[in-house]
Amino acid sequence: MKLRQVTSSAPGKVILIGEHFVVEREPAIALAIDKRVYVTVRKGVKGVRIHSSCYEGEVDLDLNEVEGVKGYFRAIFNSLAEYREIPPLEITIRSEIPPRYGMGSSAATAVALTRAVAAFLGMELDKEEIAKIAYEAERMVHGSPSGIDNTVSTYGGAIIFRRGEGFLRLNVDFSPVALLVAYSGVPKCTKDLVSKVKELKGRYPTIFEPLYHTAGRLAIEAARALEEGDFTAVGELMNINQGLLSALGVSTLRLETLVHKFREAGALGAKLTGAGGGGCVLALVPRERVEKVLMAIKPYSEWIAQVEVCETGVKVEGEGV
Amino acid sequence: MKLRQVTSSAPGKVILIGEHFVVEREPAIALAIDKRVYVTVRKGVKGVRIHSSCYEGEVDLDLNEVEGVKGYFRAIFNSLAEYREIPPLEITIRSEIPPRYGMGSSAATAVALTRAVAAFLGMELDKEEIAKIAYEAERMVHGSPSGIDNTVSTYGGAIIFRRGEGFLRLNVDFSPVALLVAYSGVPKCTKDLVSKVKELKGRYPTIFEPLYHTAGRLAIEAARALEEGDFTAVGELMNINQGLLSALGVSTLRLETLVHKFREAGALGAKLTGAGGGGCVLALVPRERVEKVLMAIKPYSEWIAQVEVCETGVKVEGEGV
Numbered sequence: 211m212k213l214r215q216v217t218s219s220a221p222g223k224v225i226l227i228g229e230h231f232v233v234e235r236e237p238a239i240a241l242a243i244d245k246r247v248y249v250t251v252r253k254g255v256k257g258v259r260i261h262s263s264c265y266e267g268e269v270d271l272d273l274n275e276v277e278g279v280k281g282y283f284r285a286i287f288n289s290l291a292e293y294r295e296i297p298p299l300e301i302t303i304r305s306e307i308p309p310r311y312g313m314g315s316s317a318a319t320a321v322a323l324t325r326a327v328a329a330f331l332g333m334e335l336d337k338e339e340i341a342k343i344a345y346e347a348e349r350m351v352h353g354s355p356s357g358i359d360n361t362v363s364t365y366g367g368a369i370i371f372r373r374g375e376g377f378l379r380l381n382v383d384f385s386p387v388a389l390l391v392a393y394s395g396v397p398k399c400t401k402d403l404v405s406k407v408k409e410l411k412g413r414y415p416t417i418f419e420p421l422y423h424t425a426g427r428l429a430i431e432a433a434r435a436l437e438e439g440d441f442t443a444v445g446e447l448m449n450i451n452q453g454l455l456s457a458l459g460v461s462t463l464r465l466e467t468l469v470h471k472f473r474e475a476g477a478l479g480a481k482l483t484g485a486g487g488g489g490c491v492l493a494l495v496p497r498e499r500v501e502k503v504l505m506a507i508k509p510y511s512e513w514i515a516q517v518e519v520c521e522t523g524v525k526v527e528g529e530g531v
Numbered sequence: 532m533k534l535r536q537v538t539s540s541a542p543g544k545v546i547l548i549g550e551h552f553v554v555e556r557e558p559a560i561a562l563a564i565d566k567r568v569y570v571t572v573r574k575g576v577k578g579v580r581i582h583s584s585c586y587e588g589e590v591d592l593d594l595n596e597v598e599g600v601k602g603y604f605r606a607i608f609n610s611l612a613e614y615r616e617i618p619p620l621e622i623t624i625r626s627e628i629p630p631r632y633g634m635g636s637s638a639a640t641a642v643a644l645t646r647a648v649a650a651f652l653g654m655e656l657d658k659e660e661i662a663k664i665a666y667e668a669e670r671m672v673h674g675s676p677s678g679i680d681n682t683v684s685t686y687g688g689a690i691i692f693r694r695g696e697g698f699l700r701l702n703v704d705f706s707p708v709a710l711l712v713a714y715s716g717v718p719k720c721t722k723d724l725v726s727k728v729k730e731l732k733g734r735y736p737t738i739f740e741p742l743y744h745t746a747g748r749l750a751i752e753a754a755r756a757l758e759e760g761d762f763t764a765v766g767e768l769m770n771i772n773q774g775l776l777s778a779l780g781v782s783t784l785r786l787e788t789l790v791h792k793f794r795e796a797g798a799l800g801a802k803l804t805g806a807g808g809g810g811c812v813l814a815l816v817p818r819e820r821v822e823k824v825l826m827a828i829k830p831y832s833e834w835i836a837q838v839e840v841c842e843t844g845v846k847v848e849g850e851g852v
Contacts, residue, residue: 410767414752416751416752417768417771418745420741420744420745420748421742421775424778427741431735449780450780451778452778453774453775453776453780453782454775455774456773456777457770461774462791463791463792467788470787
């Protein structure tokens with residue numbers, strides 16, 4: 211029995227502690243959130259066609275390695291083609307996460323797409339394989355990604371991740387706090403910022419070596435504080451992290467404005483999340499203060515969302531025959 | 532022959548790299564500036580009377596240790612009394628540095644006052660003794676000062692300083708660059724911020740230990756860059772320093788706004804200077820861009836000054852018989 215269509219979804223993420231530093235193998239903490247990317251796969255007529263708000267067109271599987279969005283989709287299908295021949299497919303992508311907000315939409319898309327195609331073709335892929343395929347796609351758009359985005363999107367929950375070593379799931383009760391995300395009005399560009407940071411780090415190795423250590427220890431402290439439910443400490447550690455990111459040169463006045471307005475309004479901590487240069491600010495807010503903080507931030511951001519940590523990673527939403 | 536009056540002066544300062552971190556024995560860089568405090572000493576009628584814009588009144592030498600402005604003046608005269616009995620004096624203080632801007636007005640006052648009284652009384656005090664007396668006064672208003680302010684005010688020039696170890700004079704040609712200082716509109720309070728930072732550091736020793744190392748290495752890199760005339764690097768290092776200060780929790784939105792506006796306008800680097808929480812932002816600007824940068828910053832600060840590094844520390848301006 212052939213499936214007529216499959217829909218799969220995967221969560222976006224926020225980085226709580228350690229973006230940028232994670233690229234250089236320092237531990238970092240990511241949270242899967244309840245904003246997902248949904249991918250529906252149907253039988254196509256010819257080749258693989260993608261329909262999404264960001265990209266509309268065919269995936270040319272015969273091209274050599276190409277960077278950017280085309281290379282991204284091509285990487286996924288080339289990986290899948292190692293398991294099974296890819297028949298003509300129509301792919302529809304619907305995202306609850308705006309692109310270039312630093313909330314992991316590209317990783318979630320790759321994860322959900324991989325899962326959906328695999329399910330449609332009746333392939334057995336475990337989570338490790340899905341995360342790996344998504345990582346190869348991420349490389350086409352993000353240069354040298356750490357792997358934290360595709361990992362948290364695949365597995366869900368709150369994780370502490372170390373490049374090349376894997377991750378641990380954190381056991382956290384988030385009920386006392388809310389996560390608010392506010393857009394700075396400027397899209398982020400991970401690839402450019404990662405290379406800018408790399409260049410700066412290369413110029414001052416004696417300075418950045420202990421700074422990166424600092425960031426790694428911050429993540430370990432934050433993991434402990436999260437599991438103990440000590441959200442005052444988590445907030446403080448987020449604030450320290452914002453300073454370290456500012457030292458890397460990835461903060462901006464728009465981001466600082468949101469960070470400080472969040473703190474003034476009663477957030478326990480606030481920091482940029484994702485690559486910086488733009489994108490979003492993440493704030494940790496006691497639930498009873500959420501309304502007050504939202505009101506205070508409204509004049510400073512065109513897009514503010516309250517997100518919840520989502521334990522469910524990638525999943526098949528529905529199959530139709 | 533008795534002197535009728537003596538006027539002495541000492542320079543204010545800006546911290547180029549390493550405020551706060553210097554308290555914990557990391558190296559830091561300070562620059563004496565061409566804004567000075569002038570102290571005139573005349574024969575008085577009874578006791579020691581102070582006339583200044585900040586304090587008007589008698590110095591009670593018999594009181595036990597008192598903190599604050601009274602304790603500050605008392606500390607100076609008690610130190611001087613170990614060398615010579617203090618006769619009735621009238622002291623007039625005139626400062627070119629607004630108080631609580633983070634530009635070392637209190638250290639410059641203590642240094643100039645010590646020098647003027649010593650000259651008036653015909654005492655031989657070397658610079659080391661002057662700096663030490665000023666340090667004891669600083670303790671009354673700043674808690675546990677590093678000693679960098681009184682040192683640079685006494686000796687002048689550009690120095691790299693390490694608490695408990697002393698200082699080295701840097702040989703820098705500042706002619707290609709200007710230093711601009713803009714007030715945030717909020718007075719700083721060194722003592723409160725130093726204890727706030729100490730408390731935060733005590734809570735997360737594993738994080739702050741490598742962060743403080745980072746700051747120390749920053750100062751060493753900056754000293755090298757200054758002596759090589761590599762002001763692009765000095766600016767970058769100032770920007771990194773601003774991030775580290777933000778990690779300590781001493782930056783504010785007003786300070787960040789000035790920092791980012793300076794950078795956008797063409798400064799090589801910009802950071803808060805002094806204790807933070809308020810006070811001023813210091814920017815390093817190529818001389819040819821000074822006018823443009825001044826224009827760009829004007830809407831954001833009520834007080835902006837261009838300062839020059841001043842090689843002359845404390846000196847006697849004039850004596851009258």
